Amino acid sequence: MNGKKQPVSVLVVIYTADLEVLLLERADHPGYWQSVTGSREGVESLRDTAIREVREETGLDANQYEFTHWQLQNTYEIYSHWRHRYPEGITQNTEHVFGLQLPGRQQIQLSPREHLSYQWLHWQDSAQKVFSPSNREAILQLTQRVIRKMS
Structure with a gap:
């Protein structure tokens, strides 16, 4: 891929038992908040990527926590201002969704290269x-997933 990103990524919604969700502010776009995301590297599995x-x-x-693949994937158009990160001609990304449930809020160690707060x-x-x-859709599904898990 010549140092370019693969158009295969993960989205990891990190949440507590009380349904608080961890959001990270992007360093390259202040004011843009998100869950953990990232592209697969090499031939690693989606789980290992997450x-x-x-x-x-x-x-x-x-x-160390309850970590699950939600068996959900989204295909979306890559924002034009991020397309330079991918091989030429790539306009779509396939994102695989995971959930990570923590017992409560944890102290977070941000990567300053990626996130501001x-x-x-x-x-x-x-x-x-x-x-x-x-x-947004993944977070909105959170209550259904937690209720389904409890029953």
Whole structure:
């Protein structure tokens, strides 16, 4: 891929048992809030990509908590201002959604290269704050997923 990103990525919604969601503010676009995201590198599995991205962006070890692949994928058009990161002619990305449930808020160690700050918000507030429609949809599904898991 000549140092370019693969058009395969993960979205990891990190949330607490009380349905507070962790949001990260992008360093390259202040004011843009999101969950953990990142592209697959090499031939790593989607699960390994998600675990790596959580560690790089938050300092958390996803293996220590309830970590699940939601069996949900989104295909979307890559924002034009980010297309230079991908091989020429690539305009679509396929994103695979994961959830990471923590028992409560955790201290986060941000990667300053990627994020300026973080905050924990109630799931409804976080859904309103994220810039990505697929991130918003994943957060809005959170209550259904937690209720389904409890039954």
